[in-house]
Each structure stands twice: as C-alpha cells, then as structure tokens.
Amino acid sequence: MSDLPGGALRPPPLTRRNLLLAGGAALTAASVTVGLAGCEATSTDSSATTAAPTEPLTPVLLGQQVLLATYERTLAAFPELSPALSDLQGQSVAHTAALLQAAPAAAAQVAAAAGSTPSASASSSAPPAAPPTDPTSAVADLARAVDTAAGSLRAAALRASGELAALLGSCAASTACHARLLGL
Amino acid sequence: MSTPEADGLQAALRAEHSAIWGYGVVGATVSPELRPGIRDVDAAHRASRDELADLIRLRGADPDSAEASYELPFPVGDGASGLQLAAVLEDGVAKGYAFAVSQADSQRAKAFSLGALTDAARTPSTSVMAGPPLGPVSPRSRRRTITRWPTWSRFKGTGSPVSWTWVRLQIVERRY
Numbered sequence: 057m058s059d060l061p062g063g064a065l066r067p068p069p070l071t072r073r074n075l076l077l078a079g080g081a082a083l084t085a086a087s088v089t090v091g092l093a094g095c096e097a098t099s100t101d102s103s104a105t106t107a108a109p110t111e112p113l114t115p116v117l118l119g120q121q122v123l124l125a126t127y128e129r130t131l132a133a134f135p136e137l138s139p140a141l142s143d144l145q146g147q148s149v150a151h152t153a154a155l156l157q158a159a160p161a162a163a164a165q166v167a168a169a170a171g172s173t174p175s176a177s178a179s180s181s182a183p184p185a186a187p188p189t190d191p192t193s194a195v196a197d198l199a200r201a202v203d204t205a206a207g208s209l210r211a212a213a214l215r216a217s218g219e220l221a222a223l224l225g226s227c228a229a230s231t232a233c234h235a236r237l238l239g240l
Numbered sequence: 241m242s243t244p245e246a247d248g249l250q251a252a253l254r255a256e257h258s259a260i261w262g263y264g265v266v267g268a269t270v271s272p273e274l275r276p277g278i279r280d281v282d283a284a285h286r287a288s289r290d291e292l293a294d295l296i297r298l299r300g301a302d303p304d305s306a307e308a309s310y311e312l313p314f315p316v317g318d319g320a321s322g323l324q325l326a327a328v329l330e331d332g333v334a335k336g337y338a339f340a341v342s343q344a345d346s347q348r349a350k351a352f353s354l355g356a357l358t359d360a361a362r363t364p365s366t367s368v369m370a371g372p373p374l375g376p377v378s379p380r381s382r383r384r385t386i387t388r389w390p391t392w393s394r395f396k397g398t399g400s401p402v403s404w405t406w407v408r409l410q411i412v413e414r415r416y
Contacts (some may be wrong), residue, residue: 213341213354222342225354229334229361236362 111162112215113155116224118166119208120152126201134191141198144234148205151227158223199238206231241300248343249296250304252353255336256289257306259329265312266329269322278326281363285333288356295349326363334360 127145131138156163188194209228213221263282267275293303316325337357344350 210354210358214347214350217344219342221344221350222338225341225357226334226338228354229358232358233361 111159111165113159113162113212114165114169116208116212117152117155117159117162118169119205120148120155121166121170123148123201123205124152126198129187130194130198133187134194137191137195141195144202144237147230147234148202151209151230154223155227158220195238199235199240202231202238203235203240206235243299243301243345244343245340245345245349246296246299246301248340248353249292249299249349250301252333252336252340252356253289253292253296254304255333256285256292257304258310259285259333260289261306261310262312262325262329265316266322266326269316269325270319274319274323281326284359288359291352295352330360330363 124145127141127148131141131145188197206228209224209231213224213228216224260282263278263285267278267282270278296303312325313328314321314324316322334357337353337360340353341350341357344353
C-alpha cells in the first residue's frame with residue numbers, strides 16, 4: 057500500500073483573464089448569496105443597521121490585492137524580472153482566485169471597497185509607495201509584500217476551520233515558499 | 241478513540257512515515273554534497289513524526305504504524321529522479337497536513353499542522369534542492385522549474401474531498 061501520491065495533472069495555466077473571469081463568477085455568486093441571506097433574515101443580521109460586518113476573509117483578500125498590485129508594479133518597472141517572477145505571480149493569482157471563490161461574501165465586500173467594477177479591483181488601484189529604483193530593491197520590496205501576505209493568510213487559517221482553513225493554510229504555505237525564493 | 245482531529249493527525253502521520261521511508265531512497269541517489277541537506281530534512285520529518293504521535297496519543301488514539309515499504313511513484317535511479325521523489329514526498333506530506341488543518345479543533349493541532357505544511361512547501365526549493373534564493377535576482381540565470389499541480393483528490397482513508405490545486409510545490413534547479 058502506498059501513501060505516496062501518484063501522478064498529478066496540471067490544470068490549464070491561469071492568466072489574468074482567467075482570474076478576472078473567476079472573480080466575476082465569484083462575485084456573481086456573491087450577489088446571489090447576499091440576496092438569499094436577505095430573504096432568509098438570519099438572526100445575526102437583525103442588528104445590522106449602518107455598517108455591514110466585515111467578512112473574516114475581507115482583510116485577506118485586500119492583502120492579496122496589494123500583493124498582486126506589487127507584482128504588477130514590479131514587473132512594469134523591471135520587465136527583465138519576468139522570467140523569475142511571473143511563475144510566482146501566477147500562483148498568487150491562483151490563490152486569489154481560489155479565495156474569491158471560497159469566500160464570495162468577502163469578495164463582494166472587497167469589490168465594494170474598490171468602488172468600481174470587479175475587473176478593476178486588482179489591477180487599477182494605484183499603489184502610493186515610491187517606486188523602487190533598481191531590480192534588487194524592487195525584489196526586496198516585493199519579498200516584504202509576499203511575507204506580509206503569507207502572515208495574513210496564516211493568521212486567517214488559524215481563525216478558520218474546515219476546508220477553508222486548509223485552503224488558507226495551503227495558500228499561506230505556498231506564499232511563504234515564495235518569500236523564501238525571493239530571499240527572505 | 242477516533243475523532244476528526246485525531247484522524248487528521250493520523251493522515252499526516254502516515255504521510256510522514258512514507259516520507260521518512262522515501263528520504264532513505266533519496267539519500268541513496270543524490271550527489272554527496274546534497275546528502276547533509278537530505279539528512280537534515282529527514283531528521284525534521286522524524287521529529288514531526290514523533291510530535292504527531294504524541295499529539296495522537298494525547299487524544300486517546302494509537303498512532304498508525306509505518307508500512308514495511310512503499311511503492312515508488314516512478315523509477316528512482318539517479319540524483320535527478322531522487323530530487324523529484326523528494327518533491328513528491330513533500331507534496332504528500334503537505335496534503336496530509338492540509339487535511340489535518342481541515343480537521344483540527346484545537347489551536348495546538350492546527351498551529352502544528354500549519355507550520356509543518358509550510359515546511360513541506362518550502363523544503364524542495366531550499367535545502368533539498370540546494371538552489372539559491374531568488375534575490376538578488378539574476379534574470380538570466382538558468383533555472384528550470386518543474387511544476388506539479390495536484391488536482392482534486394480524496395485523501396486516503398478520509399472520504400473527504402479536498403482540492404489541493406493551490407498546493408504547488410516546485411523544484412528550482414540550478415543548471416549551472
């Protein structure tokens with residue numbers, strides 16, 4: 057008998073377009089979920105008057121957006137880093153897509169916070185940070201952003217339960233691996 | 241006594257057993273300069289195995305034993321295939337710990353499993369592969385990345401479908 061996993065299939069590569077499609081699907085699902093929740097009038101909703109409660113995963117998704125924006129800013133400034141970074145970026149895109157699907161309510165809050173269309177959420181938020189001046193410092197900045205995201209994912213995994221905890225933990229582990237690869 | 245948390249820890253323990261067995265194969269195939277790193281990783285897995293066994297006993301269950309031997313997923317005859325096996329082993333361990341995370345009720349079991357999951361994700365790219373960290377980046381450095389994307393699967397003995405697509409381990413192998 058064997059506990060060793062056998063061969064694994066690789067899914068189609070994730071592109072930004074796929075992510076946006078996935079995000080759109082998640083947001084569509086979110087609107088349905090929100091609508092159903094309103095009809096069912098769950099007990100915890102009765103006290104909601106002015107401010108909507110923050111979904112547990114909303115900070116994580118906002119952190120993922122910051123991370124993806126950092127990747128884009130880094131690659132826009134230093135396209136020569138693409139061979140080294142695009143694979144890691146693609147994985148963070150995949151993490152974000154999986155989290156959007158797993159937490160549609162949080163995805164809706166993030167989209168609302170962006171105050172724009174879903175497709176603009178991850179790519180058009182202009183980061184205020186001063187741009188790095190050389191590739192080494194750009195990678196160092198990126199590594200810090202990756203490390204922050206890994207910590208946020210891990211903290212969320214500790215608070216979550218069930219398969220959501222496993223998802224968050226897996227994303228945290230992968231992101232921590234990225235931080236290591238980036239020199240942290 | 242079987243609880244979901246204990247079952248999750250047992251799954252991780254079975255994966256650790258197979259990894260420890262597999263690292264014996266890895267150590268016999270890799271080049272001599274990589275063997276100290278392999279030994280360190282093997283020792284870390286043994287420590288995790290022992291801690292898992294303690295956690296399981298604390299929950300009133302008997303830790304699952306190792307099998308006498310395991311099937312290799314592909315022929316392993318040289319250093320390159322040995323390193324590929326190491327990645328497969330860490331993949332299996334990561335799956336076990338991710339399942340343990342999903343089943344954990346206590347913060348101790350969850351925190352331990354999360355830490356071990358992270359170690360499994362990081363191991364192939366660091367000590368085992370002996371590859372340099374990426375930064376400062378030399379964009380033209382020759383790197384070959386082998387990717388494996390475990391797909392939707394049922395972890396053995398649990399019946400619980402868990403998607404592992406996002407657990408992606410990679411081998412970064414310096415060619416020159």
